[in-house]
Amino acid sequence: MNGPKGALQLVGRLVDASNATFLAMDADEAHWVYKPVAGESPLWDFPTATLGRREVAAYALSQELGFGVVPLTVWCEGPLGEGSAQRWIDGEPTPLIDLLDPSRVDEGWLPILTGLSGDDKPVVLAHRDDPQLRSLALFDALLNNSDRKASHVLAHGDVLAGVDHGVSLHAEDKLRTVLWGWAGDPLSDDEVAVVSRAAAIDAPLAPGLDDDEWAALRDRAEAILAAGTMPRPSERWPSIPWPPI
Numbered sequence: 001m002n003g004p005k006g007a008l009q010l011v012g013r014l015v016d017a018s019n020a021t022f023l024a025m026d027a028d029e030a031h032w033v034y035k036p037v038a039g040e041s042p043l044w045d046f047p048t049a050t051l052g053r054r055e056v057a058a059y060a061l062s063q064e065l066g067f068g069v070v071p072l073t074v075w076c077e078g079p080l081g082e083g084s085a086q087r088w089i090d091g092e093p094t095p096l097i098d099l100l101d102p103s104r105v106d107e108g109w110l111p112i113l114t115g116l117s118g119d120d121k122p123v124v125l126a127h128r129d130d131p132q133l134r135s136l137a138l139f140d141a142l143l144n145n146s147d148r149k150a151s152h153v154l155a156h157g158d159v160l161a162g163v164d165h166g167v168s169l170h171a172e173d174k175l176r177t178v179l180w181g182w183a184g185d186p187l188s189d190d191e192v193a194v195v196s197r198a199a200a201i202d203a204p205l206a207p208g209l210d211d212d213e214w215a216a217l218r219d220r221a222e223a224i225l226a227a228g229t230m231p232r233p234s235e236r237w238p239s240i241p242w243p244p245i
Helices: 051-064 131-143 189-199 211-227
Strands: 009-013 022-025 031-036 073-078 081-087 097-100 109-116 122-128 153-156 159-162
Touching (some): 051 081, 131 189
Antiparallel strands (some): 009 022
16 A cells, blocks of 8 residues: 655645645655544544544545545554544545435436525435446445545545445444435345455454444445345434535
């Protein structure tokens, strides 16, 4: 796994992030999203100082299962201490997920929920029936991603990348996503093969997480295989992150 070349230098801060997140540059002038442990805000439901470790583990899982959806993410020593560094993706949030006027929702869109905009006009949260999005939805279900917003899916060229996986791989079920359009659909043969590989993971793919969190990954995979379908939203916790976009 090739990480930053030489020492990282801070270029700027990504001010919209909930934790301290920086744009950094290495000796080859490659850009990275650097998230130091020292900048993590404690969360009541996730172990302290593990969010960057989850970013690295999400990349490892994406690679292990052949999704290839998470940009290169490594653990490194940076200018503000150790943390995760993810290769910068020069892209924009995908237009395949959107808040739409109901009149724009045709058969190419999969509606997720309806509501009112800030000016009290009806809107529909929907995403396209797109194979890359469906693959990402399955990845998130295995990852137990609790924060798959539309803005966390970047388009660079014709390829989609998923970013911001710091609140994932918890031992308790916490899946929150905007990609529910295939809920309950039967798994394809290829999807069964991928989930079967996840169920067979018998050792941590990256350091820093508890054994029970990796065991929960296997349990989730086995539950998806037993159901034979894409996961459905739970009635026990909110199933869509806020804000969704």
